Amino acid sequence: MPSATNIDRTQSYPIIHARSAKKIGANEKAARNCAGNTMNRTIVEGKIVVCDNDYGNQAIQWKSEEVKRLGGTGVIVIDDKSMDLSYIDPSFLVTIVKPVDGLEIMSYINSTREPIAMIMPTRSRTGHELAPSIPSFSSRGPYLLTRSILKPDIAAPGVNILASWLIGDLNAAPQGKEPPLVNIESGTSMSCPHVSGIAARLKSENPSWSPAAIRSAIMTTAVQITNTGSHITTETGDKATPYDFGAGQVTIFGPSSPGLVYETNQIDYLNFLCYVGFTYDQIKRISTRIPQGFACPVQSSKGDISDINYPSISVSNFNGEESRRVSRTVTNVASRLIGEEDTVYNVSINAPKGLRVRVIPRSLHFKNIGDTLRYQVIFSSSTSTLKEDAFGSITWSNGMYRVRSPFVVTSKADI
Known part of the structure; x- marks a missing residue:
């Protein structure tokens, strides 16, 4: 109290x-x-x-x-x-x-x-409390526009955060006391500055990195376990899923050494607009710079969004009768200082029961910094239909770096 x-x-x-x-x-x-x-x-x-x-x-x-x-x-x-x-x-x-x-x-x-x-006197509690957990006010998925992209991206600290405060706010002061310069605040407005600060540091360390590369570094180095080694939970104690925390809880130093990044380029974003139903003329009014020769893919649909080069994967309208294939491209951003130009990443897959996941190829051999390689993920089912959304992850590792991408596969039709 x-x-x-x-x-x-x-x-x-x-x-x-x-x-x-x-x-x-x-x-x-x-x-x-x-x-x-x-x-x-x-x-x-x-x-x-x-x-x-x-x-x-x-x-x-x-x-x-x-x-x-x-x-x-x-x-x-x-x-x-x-x-x-x-x-x-x-x-x-x-x-x-x-x-x-x-x-x-x-x-x-x-x-x-x-x-x-x-009413007992206040006592200091020592030792660790279970953390983190996802509070009720956190912004959750699935994404309202389409189930073919996984949202949210990331979770960050947002409960009882020491924050700067409006000077002169008498409502924040106990009776007879001066208004504080800081206050304890909660909300996604507190989570945002944590991620923004990490992004700003990454940009200062890597001036050539794009916003997509920075996002990728933050997402692929996130954690999904608490300080006690258990899985992150929701406010009710249930096991949290990527719909609750995206790739997981952001880490402070992990994004500085991601190993690989997923670059999402201008064509990806323009195609996204095509996939959700915008016409070329409408896109021209939104984007002032469209590459010469660009056109919306023929017979595109929201399901094609799954192929956008995002650090996470989401597949919708999965009926289990046919396999679904998505592609991803990763770029080697390891450090030249310790001789990591020539390196091999091997894949590990964490898939739920009833869902088969294959990755082709299972190894990626990078010879230089900046090299880009492509892989495919094939989803198939051992049952006729999925009774509930299936969550898992794909992780690339070379012994020094772990590059984790969460995925969700759902039988629900795209929104």
Whole structure:
């Protein structure tokens, strides 16, 4: 709980569920969620109130403000979606517990006539907590425009981040205190600066790299495991998939040494517009520089997007009766300083049960920095249809570098 408060930490306080304080005529679900003007002040006053969090889009901040307005001592919110306290007034006591812990609290409240709780002094927690995990507000896939490209690209830190703050914002300051220069913030707006900073560093280290090469280096060096060695999970504890984190959690130093990169060129982007249905004349209005002789591929469709030279692979409308083949091209960007011009990369495949994946060729022999080689991935099924989306990865390694590309294969038609 936040600790900037004058609450006596040596005594116990009555604890109730918000439903017990419901006003006559108020909506029960709204009252359970500590919504405004649904609880009785005389019942709430001096108590710790347990609130649910399954009613509309009511922010936890609003619940705490309502209980505080009615004279409550503190708030416990039962929620499996958000563990974020960054927007809460630090002068009021708020904690968030998962549903499994909420059941235990409710069991205690219902088992005694006068349930009580004690507010303990803040204690520092040592050791590692499980991290990272994907929060509820993270932008997830599949991509709304087409299932033939995997989104998101990457995950980055975005919960409870120390961030610069608007000077003079009195709402961010405890009563009687000066507004802070920094604040604890959460959101994809916090993830973006992490990736932007890494991209800026990569560009300064490699001025000739294109934006596509920088994106590739960030994606192919991402990690998919936590600090305890387990697989990254979602906020509910379920195993996260590429629809949750893309290629994985970004790393700080990995992108500086990717080994190989996937270059996505101008033709790839123009073809993408063709594949999603734009005509040549429409593309001319979007792009001011179109290579001479460019034309949209004949009889193209969204399914052709799978062949765009992206660091990840997504195949849609896979019926299992026919194999699907996609192509990728990689460029050797290893360092000349340690003699890595002549190197061989071998492939390893991680495929789920029911999906056969072949890569041709299985080895790529680069003789110089800047060499570009092509490979193909062939997907086929050992079952007639996939019952659910199939996730896996293809990794190229030369003993020093690991270049990982996630893939998803789905039987769902392209959006």
